[in-house]
Amino acid sequence: MGRRGFLAAGAGAFLCTIGSERVLLARPGDAAKADAAAARVERPAFAAQRRGGGPQPSTPGADPVDALRFEQPAPRPGGQVREHWIEAVRQRWDIVPSRPRRDLWHGRAIPGPTAFDAFVYRRATAGFASPVRSGAMPGPILECEVGDVLKVHVRNSLPEKSGQAITMHPHGVRYNPEYDGVYLGDFTRAGGFIAPGEEFTYLWEATPDSVGVWPYHDHGPNHTLNTMRGLFGAIVVRAKGAPSPAREYVLVLHSLLPPITGLRRAYQCINGHAYAGNTPTLRAGVGDDVAIHVIGMDNNFHDFHIHGHRWKKDGAGIFTDNPTLGPNETITARFTEDNPGRWLYHCHVFAHQDGGMTGMYLVDP
Numbered sequence: 001m002g003r004r005g006f007l008a009a010g011a012g013a014f015l016c017t018i019g020s021e022r023v024l025l026a027r028p029g030d031a032a033k034a035d036a037a038a039a040r041v042e043r044p045a046f047a048a049q050r051r052g053g054g055p056q057p058s059t060p061g062a063d064p065v066d067a068l069r070f071e072q073p074a075p076r077p078g079g080q081v082r083e084h085w086i087e088a089v090r091q092r093w094d095i096v097p098s099r100p101r102r103d104l105w106h107g108r109a110i111p112g113p114t115a116f117d118a119f120v121y122r123r124a125t126a127g128f129a130s131p132v133r134s135g136a137m138p139g140p141i142l143e144c145e146v147g148d149v150l151k152v153h154v155r156n157s158l159p160e161k162s163g164q165a166i167t168m169h170p171h172g173v174r175y176n177p178e179y180d181g182v183y184l185g186d187f188t189r190a191g192g193f194i195a196p197g198e199e200f201t202y203l204w205e206a207t208p209d210s211v212g213v214w215p216y217h218d219h220g221p222n223h224t225l226n227t228m229r230g231l232f233g234a235i236v237v238r239a240k241g242a243p244s245p246a247r248e249y250v251l252v253l254h255s256l257l258p259p260i261t262g263l264r265r266a267y268q269c270i271n272g273h274a275y276a277g278n279t280p281t282l283r284a285g286v287g288d289d290v291a292i293h294v295i296g297m298d299n300n301f302h303d304f305h306i307h308g309h310r311w312k313k314d315g316a317g318i319f320t321d322n323p324t325l326g327p328n329e330t331i332t333a334r335f336t337e338d339n340p341g342r343w344l345y346h347c348h349v350f351a352h353q354d355g356g357m358t359g360m361y362l363v364d365p
């Protein structure tokens with residue numbers, strides 16, 4: 001392995017299982033190998049039949065549970081159906097969009113290039129008539145209350161060239177296996193394999209134990225790479241009638257690595273961007289009820305530090321200013337703002353904070 005290859009590997013090599021293949025992503029551009037493997041994954045028989053059917057009894061590991069049928073979830077009395085139209089698209093994404101490229105924390109210039117072809121979820125109008133706005137990391141925030149049903153229409157609008165099945169898999173809400181949004185080989189249900197050009201409608205219930213903030217992400221055949229390249233978002237479930245905080249933010253901590261981006265450097269990101277001034281600049285005023293929801297979305301453990309503030313982790317137990325979170329875990333920093341000024345927030349894993357996982361928090365008096 002040459003020096004460049006060694007550096008790239010050190011910057012985040014990882015191994016993916018995609019259908020029957022194992023693909024090592026070690027060098028810039030290796031995502032294309034995974035995409036090719038994903039394009040070779042055949043549509044599972046179960047998915048091909050849409051609802052009903054099931055794997056052949058001769059399928060290794062087949063079980064009667066695979067033939068179960070499920071009731072359609074419906075809202076509880078007083079609840080409602082919250083409908084969303086979301087496309088998975090390939091979209092050019094700049095990790096350091098400020099011009100000039102700059103890290104506001106250190107007042108340092110950041111060298112380019114910093115853009116790559118991300119896969120992201122993008123909100124559309126009803127019937128996928130037109131995009132509402134550009135896709136983003138995270139994708140659309142899906143808000144609901146206990147008793148509601150989230151009805152999420154997902155279309156795979158990836159271009160033919162990067163053609164592969166995707167899904168949307170939620171955390172936190174209740175769903176039956178039909179709406180799990182997971183590729184399971186021979187046991188894949190209809191929502192677990194949305195091929196390019198196809199759509200699927202997920203029905204997810206917000207139950208009393210769903211209250212909180214949760215990630216969603218691709219869980220199709222190429223889910224590791226696709227999640228790491230941007231196919232993720234968040235679900236916010238509130239208790240019935242609960243007011244939303246005066247200031248509410250969702251921050252996703254994750255890395256964008258050379259094998260994924262084709263770029264030569266690794267970036268430690270918040271919401272798809274790296275370095276203060278590019279990552280979200282949060283804002284609040286003294287007296288505001290502030291909620292900052294932080295989600296881990298890569299191979300690493302992170303922690304979340306806000307200068308000048310203390311809070312009880314998830315509202316209980318002892319006070320903290322630096323709680324830890326693991327992959328796909330959510331923690332919430334919630335407090336009544338009392339400390340005006342410019343504050344830094346960041347992951348406190350040193351390699352992450354210096355690699356871009358930092359931002360600014362501005363508090364008005």
Ligand SMILES: [Cu+2]
Binds near residue numbers: 302352353
């Ligand atoms: Cu970190």
